[in-house]
Structure formats: structure tokens, C-alpha cells
Amino acid sequence: MTLTVATWNINSVRLREPIVLDLLRAAAPDVLCLQETKAPVEKIPTGNFAALGYRHIVSRGFKGYNGVAILSRHPIEEAGELDFCQRRDARHVAARLENGAVIHNFYIPAGGDEPDPAANPKFAHKLEYLSCLRDWFRDNRPERAILVGDLNIAPREDDVWNHKQLLKVVSHTPVEVAGLGAAQEAGGWVDITRQDIPDGQLYSWWSYRARDWDAADRGRRLDHIWASPDLARGAGGSRIDRHVRGWFKPSDHAPVFASFDL
């Protein structure tokens, strides 16, 4: 079978329910991974998702911030919780499909404004989280696995609108890029988006604060789809649906897609 996966930080699943439904109708991925649901599991509006065929959900979340969910048209079961830094802060959920493939959905800490772990506890937390991610996948090598999410890091020069200008901006600093790279390498993860689209500027996030996000185009690629090498060989069809950033009452992120031959 071909499995199409999408990842999208929707910045409140309750406020964004209409455009989540629009995306499910328009793009019809098999699996949609959401971040920043900002809701406890029982407050996720599952009824209308189920009506479109997305009857299966695993989620972790609470009131106010963070929160992740996986919606699926195929049966899934929960496949473990990775609570790096032991904060119970709902940054990861995993699902196992009936064919055994596992999908990890992460919301990595944003890290605050100041890229100095000594001065900024949020940045220290982000770096610690990346170390835990690296150690976990070093000790638990993924097979038949997909990792998606808002990783809050744009690793490549062409993943940001201005590499030089963003070197000291959290999300593109060398220490974060190295931390994410170490985690990726420890697991042997393949960046599917860049396997499919190796050249050129590529963004998945544009700030709310720009007067005209589309014209300014000061984007960053913060949202990623990775896979273990066995699944990477049968992956393709990557895209970022930029136009979704322009929908009514949008998220500041656009959804990222990839397809897998399972």
C-alpha cells in the first residue's frame, strides 16, 4: 500500500477545526499528524474528523499549550510515550499501523528568544531535549519508522530566507542545527523532504508578524518528515502546501506531505 502522511502545526485544534477539515477534504492524507493542539484529548473535536473517515486517533495534550495528535483513516494503536526531560508536557505521541510501521509525532521545544543556554532556560531545555532524542534513537534504532513534526529547527542554509541573518536567531543557530543533526544521524533517519526536493529554498512556517507573509516570504522550514532507511527507499511525493498558510484564520505553519510504499 501507499501511505500518505502529513504533518501540520495547527496552533489550537479547536480554533482550527474548520481548516483541518478543509485540508482532510482537499488533500486526504492517510495520516495527519498535528502539533500544538492546545487541548486535552477529550476536547479534540473528533466527530467531524471521524465523519470524513479519520476514525482513529492517538493524542497527548492538556489545556493551554503544546499537545500532539495523530489522525488516521487506518487502524492505529498507541506505540509508546517519549517524555524527554520528564516534564509530562505532551510533545510526543506515536502510532503503530497494523502492518507494523510506527509513526512518531514530535513537537520539539521552540527555545525562547535568546540563544544562550546559560541565560535562557527555554533554550537549555531545547538543547537537552535534542540530546535525549539523540540518545534514545542511538539506543533504539528505528526500523519501518517515520518521524514527523514541528522540530522547530531549520537545518539547512536553504531552509531559511536569509542564512547569515538567522545564524543568531533561535531555530537556525549552529548549536541547534548540530543537535538536530546528531539526533538524525544517531537514528539513521533520512530527511524525506530533502531527499525528494534536494535543491532550492523550502519553508513551512511564516511569522504572523509580517505585514504580508507571502510577499515578504521570510520563511523557515521548521516542519519535517524523516524515515528509517528501509522506508526511505520507497518514499516520494514530498510537498509543502504553502497556499494553506493563506487560508482564512490560518496557522502560521503550512502542512508538509510525503508518501511511503509500505
Add this chain to the structure above:
DNA sequence: ATGGTGGGGAACCCA
């Protein structure tokens, strides 16, 4: 150098 805009939820927290 600064502040710009959102969401959650009722004062500031988060991004």
C-alpha cells in the same frame, strides 16, 4: 534596535 501578530484564557503564559 525595536516591535510587529496570534492562541489560551482572563493576567500573563506560550509561539
